[in-house]
Amino acid sequence: MGLKAGTDAKQIRNRLKYSPTVFEFFTNEDDFTPEGLKRLEYDIQWVKSEATAKIILHHPMRFKGEFTELVAPSKKFPELHNFIYQTTEDLLQFAFDYDIQTLVHGSYARRTQFFIDMYPNLSTARKEVFAQLDELAEWGQEHIMFENSISPIFYYGNEDEENDILKHNYRLAFDTSHCFIKCQGSNELLKRALKHLKSNVVHYHLVDSMGKTHDSLTLGQGKIDWKMVLPLLNPAATSIYEINLANQEDAKEQVESHYFLTELYKKISDDLTIMPKNR
Template identity: 50%
Template sequence: MNTQTEFPYLGLKASTDPAQIAERLRYRPAVFEFFTTPADVTPAGLAHLRTMIEWVQHDTRRIVIHHPMSWHGTHVEIASPDTGLRAFVTQSTTALLQVAQEMDVQLLVHGSYSEPPAEIIAEFGSIAAGRAAVLAQLDHWRDLGGNHIMFENSISPTYTYSDPVYNAEILAHHYRLAYDTSHTFIAAQGDNDGLVASLRQLAPAIVHYHLVDSMGQRHDSLPLGQGKIDWTRVWPVLNPRATDIYEITLKDQLDSTAQRASHAYLEQIKAAAKQ
């Protein structure tokens, strides 16, 4: 069992593929996040997921299930006029939340993904209406999920953490927040001032971080230190009571070196801050 108790944690991410999980567990992560797909929310997939969670629980109790990102080639927008997608959101979130509650792990759900303003306006009439639709859905899942569900930000204006006015509204809903540093940085157009202000404003509600670098222009998921995020400014405003993973794009899904190197980089930032 991993006994690391101090933030930042070595947090690693993998699919439900046993080979990926075995590679991650070699390094005894303090936090483990499962990246799931629609195949993982079928009856067979859910049974396999439970088995994989039981395996990881021998190493750590800090486990997060990441709700599927895509469905039939499109991002899983939690508020959508597509009846098929809405049905999938309901079925998959209900099933994964049941797993999370029964196995005492966490479920992470995206508030939105990368839907551009023009599409939001076409679907909902305005950005404000799109945000209201997203918040209504998140309220529903917050009430059902309690302390086993959290909501992650995106680069889409319907659920971004880059707008301080919207952040205040989000805080008023008392959500448990999952915070992706790169998403805010991209939504803030590469502005470190905006990122740091957002992190500070939302810190009390943040329970989990996706620590990832970016050039601030598109979703690039870079290792820490390889983008334009100023981690010396970010580190002091992170909530030390949260968990974290390093959500870095890997060239080889059986080699988590980039995730682990990012942890080493942040540990260096932490050590320098103590001096």
């Protein structure tokens, strides 16, 4: 069971009662003050001692209300650029010290086009982002991974885009809902992307979706074909359920997603057991 929480003690305590085998911290701007970093380090030690050593630190999504987009031109947004790099360095320091992982978004979506429009064209913007990802990959080595979005930059669901990503041999985080939405709700395209990127994926965000908007649904409530997805996951990768919660202090929807997938796995296994052998 892979669960996600912020650095709030009530959230962490709630997740720990389920004895997760993977734990992902969703960090925010406040976690990078001197006091915040001390708290985060304590939380890492807490989870590691009581539950699991498989810990992922999710890079903060926003800085002063703005998305932490690598595509944001550094000359026009120096404070944002510096925050992205400093916080990545902070998380990687923990990752190396505690032998855990740092997750950085290659892109987001909601403001990406705003930044892309500041470049001569999309190709130039993409080159800038990949240059930064190359630098961060060099920094993080085996302790960093990059997650897909639904923006025109760094997404899964298009073979040419995926081939460009694979050329860099990045360690990848695969968000199923992001890919499904980018594929406009096509399970066939999601299947192809899962197979194509499988060997480079080190972590999954297992999330359901209707395939139209960023809805982050409990597994089984959307249109993703999980019976198709399960056999295509890299067994060496970790995973968590990144589901919208009604109450951040209660992992109910994440846990329900795990039970759904566990039951589906049992059913698939049972079906395979009773299938007649080829003669």
